Amino acid sequence: MAEINHFEYGWITPALSYALSVLGSVLGLIFAGRIRAASSAGQRVWWGLLAAWALGGTAIWTMHFMAMLGFAVAGSRIRYDVPVTVASALIAVAAVGIGLAIVGTGRLSVVRVLAGGLFTGLGVAAMHYTGMAAMRLNGQLGYDAVRVGLSVLIAVVAATVALWLAVTVRRGAAIFASALVMGVAVNGMHFTGMSALSVHVHEQRGEVAGAEVGALLIPIVLLVIFGVVGLVYALLAAPTDEDRAAAAYLEARRAPASAVSGQAAIDSPDPVGLRARSTLARPGAPFPSRRDHPPR
The missing domain is CATH 1.20.5 (Single alpha-helices involved in coiled-coils or other helix-helix interfaces)
Structure with a gap:
């Protein structure tokens, strides 16, 4: 069994991943709070899409990829399958979007929050393990079933709490405090799932296909920058209640x-x-x- 290092660059990658999850959670909570206040179906769809991108794309998926930068396996290089990596991002955004649609339309109830949290949590877990399946290395991946189940449970609980906060929290201080808690939950789910992983390196080393982390880092960083700028611009350009x-x-x-x-x-x-x-x-x-x- 190969030695695994989750923090190859020290605390830089987990600190950046936590910052991204908090930033995406703040924006996502603000956008989600405007879904129910919207006066038309078009506005609800617009704010729902922005919230899904902020929570699913920034707070969850980019956090996952940033944390993966610090993942290393002794005796093997790590590359990534680009289509599968893109699919994991789409799964995260779609899962959050559907969860917001469940709790953000109609009369708010406990059943809606639980159903939306269950669906979104399973989607987040699917995103995580799809992203793990995108790894290409000179070895075979194995998972501990108990820790996998624990990570899925954390994802469902975290998603349920996030959706409940998304439709109930309105004040700035409460939004920021909720984002800090959501950042802990998202990172906790990620590293719990990573702790379930084991790698058996092959004795005969072959060429590993796929894209290197450096090749994916620049486009993802640009995507994060332009995505956050676009989200902030959409928030500032929207008319307020005073307007x-x-x-x-x-x-x-x-x-x-x-x-x-x-x-x-x-x-x-x-x-x-x-x-x-x-x-x-x-x-x-x-x-x-x-x-x-x-x-x-």
């Missing part, structure tokens, strides 16, 4: 003023018939006949 209230107030002020000005124009004297002439001058207006003019 909507101000717009409604201005519209209410504008409507009576336009009505009064229109009525004043109708009631004003027109001794020479300018208003009638302007009406007749419009395209399509009927041409006056002799009956319309009184005899002289």
